[in-house]
Amino acid sequence: MIFKNITGNELIKKRLIDTVKINRISHAQLFLGIEGSGKLALAIAYAQYICCKNKKEDDACGVCPSCNKYNKLIHPDLHFVFPVVKTAKLTKPISDDFIKVWREFVLKSNYHSYNDWLEMMGSDNSQGGIFTQESQEIIKKLNLKTYESEYKVMIIWMADKMNISAANKLLKLIEEPPPKTLFILVTENEGEILTTIRSRTQLIKISRLTDDEIISELKKRHEADMNILTDISRIANGNMLLAERLAVETVRDSGGVNTIYFDLFTKLMRNAFATNIPALLEWIEEVAKLGRERQKFFIDYALRMIRENFVMNTAKEHTDKLVYLANQELDFSKKFHPYIHKNNVILLSEELNETASNIERNAYDKICFLDMALKFSKYLKIKPQ
Numbered sequence: 001m002i003f004k005n006i007t008g009n010e011l012i013k014k015r016l017i018d019t020v021k022i023n024r025i026s027h028a029q030l031f032l033g034i035e036g037s038g039k040l041a042l043a044i045a046y047a048q049y050i051c052c053k054n055k056k057e058d059d060a061c062g063v064c065p066s067c068n069k070y071n072k073l074i075h076p077d078l079h080f081v082f083p084v085v086k087t088a089k090l091t092k093p094i095s096d097d098f099i100k101v102w103r104e105f106v107l108k109s110n111y112h113s114y115n116d117w118l119e120m121m122g123s124d125n126s127q128g129g130i131f132t133q134e135s136q137e138i139i140k141k142l143n144l145k146t147y148e149s150e151y152k153v154m155i156i157w158m159a160d161k162m163n164i165s166a167a168n169k170l171l172k173l174i175e176e177p178p179p180k181t182l183f184i185l186v187t188e189n190e191g192e193i194l195t196t197i198r199s200r201t202q203l204i205k206i207s208r209l210t211d212d213e214i215i216s217e218l219k220k221r222h223e224a225d226m227n228i229l230t231d232i233s234r235i236a237n238g239n240m241l242l243a244e245r246l247a248v249e250t251v252r253d254s255g256g257v258n259t260i261y262f263d264l265f266t267k268l269m270r271n272a273f274a275t276n277i278p279a280l281l282e283w284i285e286e287v288a289k290l291g292r293e294r295q296k297f298f299i300d301y302a303l304r305m306i307r308e309n310f311v312m313n314t315a316k317e318h319t320d321k322l323v324y325l326a327n328q329e330l331d332f333s334k335k336f337h338p339y340i341h342k343n344n345v346i347l348l349s350e351e352l353n354e355t356a357s358n359i360e361r362n363a364y365d366k367i368c369f370l371d372m373a374l375k376f377s378k379y380l381k382i383k384p385q
Helices: 010-021 039-051 065-071 095-107 114-121 132-142 164-175 211-221 226-236 240-253 260-273 277-288 292-314 316-322 327-339 345-360 365-379
Strands: 028-032 078-081 152-157 181-187 202-205
Touching: 010 039, 010 202, 028 039, 039 065, 039 152, 039 181, 078 095, 078 132, 095 114, 095 132, 114 292, 132 152, 132 164, 211 226, 211 240, 226 240, 260 277, 260 292, 260 327, 260 365, 277 365, 292 327, 292 345, 292 365, 345 365
Parallel strands: 028 181, 028 202, 078 152, 152 181
Antiparallel strands: none
C-alpha cells in the first residue's frame, strides 16, 4: 500500500514522511482513529515508505523489490499481530495461524472492520483476542536480525484486544526494543489499551474522512444520485466502511438509504413508548436472529439516532448543519426528537452501551434486549423540564 492510494489525511501523511526524511522515527507509535478511517492502510503505507529502496519525495516507489513484497504483505521484515479466535483445533491460536486469510482481508480494501475480520475467520460469534502466547511470538521474531530491510516492523491491529498478560509481557520490549525496530499499534479504543503501553507510544491521530472525500470514493464504485451520496456521507460521519455498506444497500433497495437497522430502531421506539409488550417480544425475536455482531452494529446505529435526535431537539436553528440524518430518518425524527432531551439522553445512551457490553461478554441476547426495551419504555416517558 502506498500513500497516494489512500484517501484523506494528507497532513498525517506528510508528518509521517517527514519523520523518515529527518531520521526521527519513533520506535513505538499508536495510530488512533475510528472504524473506516484507513488507519491500518496508513500504518502499512508508512512501513512501506520506511523500507522502500527508491523513496520518492512524497511516497514509496511502489515497484522496488521491497515494495513488491509489501504490496503482497509478504516482506520478511513486516510482521502482523491481530485478534484471533480459539477453535477446537486451535486452543492457543496466534496470528500466524490465520496469516493467509489476513493478507486476503487486508488487501481487498483500505478500510477494515473488526466485525468483518471475525466473519472472515468464521468466528461463529466467538470474540477475538490477542492472547498471551502471541507476545512470546513477538519477542521471538523481533529478537532476530532483519532479513532485507533496515527496519523490522511489527504492526499490532486492534491493540485494544490484547489481554493483560500479553500486554505486560511486551512492556519491556516496547520500552527498550532491539535496534531499528518499529512498533505500530492500531486501535479505535485508546482507553482499552494498558496505560503503561500507551505511555510508551507516540500518538498519531488519524482523522475522519470528510464528506467530500467519502463522496469521491463512492463515485468510483457506485452510480447513484448526488443527493443520495450526500445523505450517505453525512450519515457515515467519516466512516468509509459505513458509507460503503449504506451505498450497497441503497443500490440493492433502489431508493434512499434504507437499512434493517432503521426499521428495528423505529419499532423499538414506538413500541417501547406505548409499552406494547407483545410487540416488543416480537421485536426481540427479530433482533435475536441478527447474530451478536450485527446486534452490536444495530446498537451503534441506535446510539447515532439517539445522538442526532438530541441535537435536533436542542439546536433546532442549526439542524441543517449539525444533524446527520438521511431522508427517511429525518422524516421519522421530525416527530420523534422531542422525546430525546437532557433528562433522558444519558439514560438511553448508557443503557445501549450496557447492552452492547453484555452482548460482547456473550450474555443471553434475548434477556439483554428485553431488559433494555423495558427500561426504554420508562425513559421515553420522562418529561423534559
